[in-house]
Amino acid sequence: xxxxxxxxxxxxxxxxxxxxxxxxxxxxxxxxxxxxxxxxxxxxxxxxxxxxxxxxxxxxxxxxxxxxxxxxxxxxxxxxxxxxxxxxxxxxxxxxxxxxxxxxxxxxxxxxxxxxxxxxxxxxxxxxxxxxxxxxxxxxxxxxxxxxxxxxxxxxxxxxxxxxxxxxxxxxxxxxxxxxxxxxxxxxxxxxxxxxxxxxxxxxxxxxxxxxxxxxxxxxxxxxxxxxxxxxxxxxxxxxxxxxxxxxxxxxxxxxxxxxxxxxxxxxxxxxxxx
Numbered sequence: 052x053x054x055x056x057x058x059x060x061x062x063x064x065x066x067x068x069x070x071x072x073x074x075x076x077x078x079x080x081x082x083x084x085x086x087x088x089x090x091x092x093x094x095x096x097x098x099x100x101x102x103x104x105x106x107x108x109x110x111x112x113x114x115x116x117x118x119x120x121x122x123x124x125x126x127x128x129x130x131x132x133x134x135x136x137x138x139x140x141x142x143x144x145x146x147x148x149x150x151x152x153x154x155x156x157x158x159x160x161x162x163x164x165x166x167x168x169x170x171x172x173x174x175x176x177x178x179x180x181x182x183x184x185x186x187x188x189x190x191x192x193x194x195x196x197x198x199x200x201x202x203x204x205x206x207x208x209x210x211x212x213x214x215x216x217x218x219x220x221x222x223x224x225x226x227x228x229x230x231x232x233x234x235x236x237x238x239x240x241x242x243x244x245x246x247x248x249x250x251x252x253x254x255x256x257x258x259x260x261x262x263x264x265x266x267x268x269x270x271x272x273x274x275x276x277x278x279x280x281x282x283x284x285x286x287x288x289x290x291x292x293x294x295x296x297x298x299x300x301x302x303x304x305x306x307x308x309x310x311x312x313x314x315x316x317x318x319x320x321x322x323x324x325x326x
Contacts, residue, residue, distance in 0.1 A: 070107065071118045073097050074126075085119050085126040123166030133171050133181070135161040140182045145223030149231045152179065179231070180239040186224050187244055189217050189251050196254045203267045203321060207280070208313040210255070214284045215305055226292040229285075252277070268320050279320055283312040 073096050078085045090112060094104040108114040119126040139160035143152050154175055158165050172178040192213035199206040218225045231240040259276045262268040268276060287308055 067107070067114070067118050070097060070104070070115060071122060074115060074119065075124070085124075086116065120164045120167065123164060123170050125163065125167060132161070132163045132167045135163060136168055136171065136178060137181050137185050140178055141186050141224060144182060144227045149179065149227050152182075154178070176239045180243045183228055183231075183240050183243045187218055187228055189213075189247060191216050192251060193254070196251070196258055199258060203262055204313065204317055206258070207316055208309055210258075210280065211284060211312050211316075212305070212309045214281065215287075215309065218288060223292050225288040229289075255280070267322060269322055271320065276320055279316050283315065287312075 070093065074085050074088055074093050077088045077092055077096055081088065090104055091101050093115075094101045097104065099107075105111075116126040125132045136157055140152050140157050143156055143160060152175070154165055154168050157178065158168055168178065172181060192210065195206070195209045195213050200209065218228075228240050228244070231238050232244070235241065256273050256277060259268060259273050259280070263270060263273075263276075
């Protein structure tokens with residue numbers, strides 16, 4: 052706004068802070084976003100006309116929305132701060148690594164204020180934890196392990212596919228998670244994903260052991276079988292991150308990669324009784 056407009060707003064009986072307070076009170080009363088409260092309603096509650104309200108806002112509602120954001124709140128009318136911030140942080144993390152995910156960079160990318168990030172996530176570690184939780188999903192793998200196919204080859208194929216699908220943020224996200232995990236044993240990646248990953252790997256281990264008892268896998272140490280099963284997926288994602296492959300490119304090649312990894316595992320670990 053121009054200087055004379057700012058001065059007139061601040062000197063008016065209904066200052067910008069007053070108008071923000073009125074808008075927030077109406078939003079709370081009606082259980083709606085501030086962006087969904089008509090200017091006419093805000094003007095009426097402030098005891099002024101709509102045209103007077105617009106003059107005090109410098110002719111645009113954006114002034115009110117910006118003031119609400121500056122107060123650490125989201126006026127609404129678009130995706131919530133949490134969703135926008137997680138998407139922005141995931142993109143920054145894939146491009147720059149965990150170190151590139153500063154609250155300033157996320158706020159600028161997501162179009163929100165620093166106070167709103169602190170309010171929603173309680174700091175940077177809270178934001179990182181939300182990103183890891185959102186972009187690293189193991190539900191598909193859990194479903195496969197809960198009711199695995201009787202055929203060992205089919206089960207191996209589905210397990211590997213679920214592992215690849217689990218990193219929806221793409222190879223850059225996988226590299227960032229792995230770096231945080233290995234570099235900070237007490238960091239957000241370990242805190243958020245550690246228990247879930249440990250439990251899931253325990254179920255993979257149980258399945259491998261059951262296949263050995265059934266005579267379908269060779270009598271190798273289970274940790275070695277685990278490495279043969281999971282190792283190619285890890286290397287695949289790390290190489291994709293190193294070469295700058297996009298998630299769409301990885302997904303396009305996913306079927307062939309899953310089949311190749313499953314075939315290699317079965318040739319190495321399966322017995323003649325597998326099937």
